[in-house]
Amino acid sequence: MKAFQSRISTGSDSYAQNRADMLAQVDRMRSLEARAAAKSEQRRPVFDKRGQLSPRERLAALLDPGMPFLELYNMASYLVDDPDPETSIPGASILLGIGYVSGVRCMVFVDDAGINAGAMTGKSVDKALGAIEIALKQKLPFVHLVESAGADL
Template sequence: MPQFKSKIATGSDSFAQNRKDMLTLIDHLRGLEKRAVDASEKRRPTFEKRGQLTPHERLKRLLDPGMPWLQLYNMANYMVEDSNPDTSIPGGSVILGIGFVKGVRCMIWVDDSGIRAGAATTGGWDASKGAQKMAQDLKLPFIHLVESAGANLMEYKVELWAHGGMLFRNLAWLSAA
């Protein structure tokens, strides 16, 4: 097998500038991801009063310690329902990703009930459908930690009912698989 040799000049000024620019963008992305976690954590007192774990704590306890976690769709719904980049919360009220549970790689969907009580969002539903399809295609076990207010009926659009039904149908198919 032939070896690939990079022609990137890692000592060049342009490489250094590109790296700096990319690290700045990554820091911005991590800040947006933290915005969703921080928004969810604001409800911590409510969870504690009920004797519940926060959504992120439930996920952490489910996952095998020290094993990788690949979060997916972390920018779902960003600037969809709130067009202000300074206040829009990414994630679509769901936490989706691939992680290990008892040594088995699984697709995991956690309703983030710390944000909007876990009420479904358009971006969250699209992301959840994508995660379901990925789990089906990759033959991954699918775990859904459910704690959701359902849909916000005051902001709900009739066209979305079919998408909600599709999510439940997909869960049934994944369960059968």
């Protein structure tokens, strides 16, 4: 089998411009992710009063330290429920991704009760169904840290 040879010239001006443009988009996405985390963190007093960990703390406590966590569908619901790019919160009130729990790669789904008290958004179901589909196809255990918006589970 013949080895693949890239024709990309990493020293070209167009490569440098494309790279700079992509890094700017990644920075924008990270700032939007940080917006969701900050919004969730605003409910810290409620979590503290109840003796609860925040959703991100619960996720961190579950995952194996030092192992990778691949967040999925992190931009779900952005500009859907709130069309204003300056105030829209991505994530569909769910933290979701693939990480390691006791050495086992798992799909991990965490309701973010810090955003809308954990109520589902217009895209929450799509995000959840996408996670289930990936978990089934990849034969991943599915771990759901549930906290609802008041429904009696």
